Amino acid sequence: EDQVTQSPEALRLQEGESSSLNCSYTVSGLRGLFWYRQDPGKGPEFLFTLYSAGEEKEKERLKATLTKKESFLHITAPKPEDSATYLCAVTGTSGSRLTFGEGTQLTVNP
């Protein structure tokens, strides 16, 4: 059974204070690891897909990296508008379904 564990559960940062969110996973044959952003009362918004260890992707202040056991979402000089819950999900060779982690609730204070 695929499993995803995200840490920390919640993270408070000051504006400009860089940090990283962790996503540890176990999956049978990783087909993709996904990062989403979710604002309260909204559906998840796609951020990145990573397919193989060593892969990195960037988008504005966000950078996602992947190893064989975990993924990190690095946030550089965050702004208050980066406050949201960040979800990590994986899909394996067992099928096309996504298994989600519990998410990290990020709050960036001005």
Added chain:
Amino acid sequence: GAVVSQHPSWVICKSGTSVKIECRSLDFQATTMFWYRQFPKQSLMLMATSNEGSKATYEQGVEKDKFLINHASLTLSTLTVTSAHPEDSSFYICSARDTWNTGELFFGEGSRLTVL
């Protein structure tokens, strides 16, 4: 980017009534759509996989007769919560896979169901 639309965005109903939620892919075709349920401060739990033209595949513990799923076209899937009860109150989210292009999964905005 691809857009997935859900309707209604929120609904309040009386216990015992049925509620239908629509999920539409607006600018792409989706042979597969997924329905999730999310309780407050929890992550998304997959309820069922909806396949166009065939029966949905339900996750363990999800009642097929209570959560009816219909995927009649390549752009529309519906979830009907039958004989709703207060414990069915939740945030329901659909997603659709852009089958013929990127294969990426896009999510709708969600539908908040409150059963009184």
